[in-house]
Amino acid sequence: xxxxxxxxxxxxxxxxxxxxxxxxxxxxxxxxxxxxxxxxxxxxxxxxxxxxxxxxxxxxxxxxxxxxxxxxxxxxxxxxxxxxxxxxxxxxxxxxxxxxxxxxxxxxxxxxxxxxxxxxxxxxxxxxxxxxxxxxxxxxxxxxxxxxxxxxxxxxxxxxxxxxxxxxxxxxxxxxxxxxxxxxxxxxxxxxxxxxxxxxxxxxxxxxxxxxxxxxxxxxxxxxxxxxxxxxxxxxxxxxxxxxxxxxxxxxxxxxxxxxxxxxxxxxxxxxxxxxxxxxxx
Numbered sequence: 001x002x003x004x005x006x007x008x009x010x011x012x013x014x015x016x017x018x019x020x021x022x023x024x025x026x027x028x029x030x031x032x033x034x035x036x037x038x039x040x041x042x043x044x045x046x047x048x049x050x051x052x053x054x055x056x057x058x059x060x061x062x063x064x065x066x067x068x069x070x071x072x073x074x075x076x077x078x079x080x081x082x083x084x085x086x087x088x089x090x091x092x093x094x095x096x097x098x099x100x101x102x103x104x105x106x107x108x109x110x111x112x113x114x115x116x117x118x119x120x121x122x123x124x125x126x127x128x129x130x131x132x133x134x135x136x137x138x139x140x141x142x143x144x145x146x147x148x149x150x151x152x153x154x155x156x157x158x159x160x161x162x163x164x165x166x167x168x169x170x171x172x173x174x175x176x177x178x179x180x181x182x183x184x185x186x187x188x189x190x191x192x193x194x195x196x197x198x199x200x201x202x203x204x205x206x207x208x209x210x211x212x213x214x215x216x217x218x219x220x221x222x223x224x225x226x227x228x229x230x231x232x233x234x235x236x237x238x239x240x241x242x243x244x245x246x247x248x249x250x251x252x253x254x255x256x257x258x259x260x261x262x263x264x265x266x267x268x269x270x271x272x273x274x275x276x277x278x279x280x281x282x
Contacts (some may be wrong), residue, residue, distance in 0.1 A: 207259075
């Protein structure tokens with residue numbers, strides 16, 4: 001009986017998954033994350049002296065390099081679409097598209113975000129004018145246009161799990177502005193300080209880690225308070241890979257960063273206190 005039930009259970013599980021769960025865009029999106037991690041690791045091989053760098057600080061270098069690249073390349077592209085990608089709203093009711101605040105950037109007749117370049121709105125599945133999907137930044141054809149459309153498609157993949165990333169959620173955009181423009185450069189600063197063996201790095205790492213844990217809370221707490229209306233947890237990939245794993249990384253690893261950096265700072269205080277006691281006793 002077990003052997004006959006197993007295939008039907010597997011078939012039922014596979015049928016419950018969205019048909020586009022492993023389409024080309026999804027696979028490329030996941031591969032881009034792996035490629036960024038590989039780039040961060042390669043940078044550590046070039047920048048760090050293997051004889052004087054501990055495994056712990058090599059890991060922290062790779063993490064902050066990965067962090068910076070994610071902020072600049074992926075989240076930076078999200079901000080680009082929020083500010084420069086738009087399409088005419090036409091006769092559509094704003095409720096028919098993904099999140100797009102009224103009077104965003106002083107405009108009430110356009111749709112903004114990745115949805116304006118690669119969403120269903122552009123494909124004509126929602127309605128509205130066929131010319132939707134114009135690039136507000138006036139970018140011409142060729143490689144750059146393909147890159148812009150590709151990053152929009154990437155965010156539409158993630159938006160399957162969290163709809164806010166397809167359009168313009170003001171809370172998310174506000175956090176991402178700080179993340180890309182402040183935390184990204186600070187992560188580069190951390191990598192520089194680790195390579196140069198500058199003890200200042202522990203203070204900067206704590207600042208970044210605290211900001212990222214806070215940012216994660218402010219990204220999801222507002223959504224939880226309204227019943228997670230924009231989140232799709234209907235299958236394991238959306239729930240455990242997109243929402244839990246990718247966002248959990250920016251909670252678990254920053255917590256570890258705080259543990260390591262605060263330990264180094266406390267050790268320095270102990271050494272200072274011990275030195276002062278020795279001087280007083282002399």
